[in-house]
Amino acid sequence: MDLRAFENRVMPVKNKLFRFALRLLDNAAEAEDVVQDVLIKVWNSRETMNQINNWEAWCMRLTKNLSLDRLRSQQRKATDSLMTGLEVKQEGMSPHEKTEIAESMQQVSELIASLPEKQRQVMHLRDVEGYSYNEICEILELDMSQVKISLFRARNTVREKLVKINAYGL
Amino acid sequence: MRMDSRIEQLLEKYWKCETSLEEEKELKDFFNSQEISDELKEPATLFKYFEYQKKQGVDEERLQKKLSSVVESDKRGKVVTMFFTIAKIAAGVVVLVAATYLVREEVRKSYPTEIADTYSDPELAFEETKKALMMISRGFGKAKQEAVKIKTFNEAEQIIQGNSEKEDSSKINI
Numbered sequence: 001m002d003l004r005a006f007e008n009r010v011m012p013v014k015n016k017l018f019r020f021a022l023r024l025l026d027n028a029a030e031a032e033d034v035v036q037d038v039l040i041k042v043w044n045s046r047e048t049m050n051q052i053n054n055w056e057a058w059c060m061r062l063t064k065n066l067s068l069d070r071l072r073s074q075q076r077k078a079t080d081s082l083m084t085g086l087e088v089k090q091e092g093m094s095p096h097e098k099t100e101i102a103e104s105m106q107q108v109s110e111l112i113a114s115l116p117e118k119q120r121q122v123m124h125l126r127d128v129e130g131y132s133y134n135e136i137c138e139i140l141e142l143d144m145s146q147v148k149i150s151l152f153r154a155r156n157t158v159r160e161k162l163v164k165i166n167a168y169g170l
Numbered sequence: 171m172r173m174d175s176r177i178e179q180l181l182e183k184y185w186k187c188e189t190s191l192e193e194e195k196e197l198k199d200f201f202n203s204q205e206i207s208d209e210l211k212e213p214a215t216l217f218k219y220f221e222y223q224k225k226q227g228v229d230e231e232r233l234q235k236k237l238s239s240v241v242e243s244d245k246r247g248k249v250v251t252m253f254f255t256i257a258k259i260a261a262g263v264v265v266l267v268a269a270t271y272l273v274r275e276e277v278r279k280s281y282p283t284e285i286a287d288t289y290s291d292p293e294l295a296f297e298e299t300k301k302a303l304m305m306i307s308r309g310f311g312k313a314k315q316e317a318v319k320i321k322t323f324n325e326a327e328q329i330i331q332g333n334s335e336k337e338d339s340s341k342i343n344i
Binding site: 014015017018019022031032035036039040043101104105107108109112124126127128129130132148151152155156158159162163165166 | 184185186187191194195211212213215216218219220222223224226227228229232233236237240
């Protein structure tokens with residue numbers, strides 16, 4: 001793998017890596033560091049990259065492992081909210097509508113953040129990034145039944161809580 | 171309305187985790203493209219959230235800067251490493267050659283040089299030996315001839331000495 005192949009094949013996934021690291025770390029600066037580390041690792045092991053079947057999943061797995069290492073290694077706290085840098089881009093809306101949408105986004109964000117770690121990871125990979133179940137198994141190093149159960153629980157919890165929020169404004 | 175029922179159907183499947191990736195894409199597209207009726211407000215928020223999440227990205231410029239410095243230093247590093255490797259090998263060879271030379275000198279000093287076998291063909295060696303011996307024997311032969319001459323001289327000298335003694339004694343006698 002040369003520089004060209006690296007830029008064409010690996011660089012496009014950097015945002016996926018970043019979002020995944022951000023989901024795990026809750027901190028944009030640290031997520032960025034993880035993405036850098038992953039890409040540097042990929043670059044350094046580019047000679048052996050050809051032997052890897054699904055290197056995108058491989059990169060995601062590396063992102064997960066490096067993020068978890070960071071979580072374990074240091075006493076840290078989430079400084080950035082999940083919604084940082086997230087602009088509500090909807091034209092032709094009144095300020096009131098905009099705040100309303102931002103508010104509901106914030107609610108969903110908190111709701112998902114309250115899910116157990118594994119469920120959050122699976123839901124992110126499936127619903128935000130659109131990975132297949134097989135790929136999620138590979139990334140998270142879980143078997144199919146665990147992935148499906150986690151996703152099922154995550155979606156159901158989210159569904160119930162969304163109904164509650166809308167019904168009672170909680 | 172027909173669209174809504176299809177979406178409701180998909181949503182039911184979605185909550186049960188029975189949707190395919192394509193169907194989930196369809197849901198996302200639907201909730202992010204149009205006005206959503208109040209009944210579908212809850213899932214709409216969720217799917218909008220997913221879509222917003224996807225807009226987050228890494229700071230391209232900063233990442234590129236960091237990475238290009240790594241890639242560059244990697245290239246330079248390779249040349250330097252190669253140079254050092256070659257230098258190490260060269261130094262090793264030099265030490266080895268010097269050591270061999272010195273040890274050989276030492277060994278030469280402590281052991282007198284043995285006669286080396288210079289001929290590989292035994293017959294040729296025999297011939298050469300014969301030649302050498304012949305040369306020595308010829309030398310001896312010549313020397314013997316010369317020695318005969320010396321003997322004659324000696325005899326002559328003895329005779330002369332004998333005569334002079336006789337003369338002396340005769341002188342005394344006289």
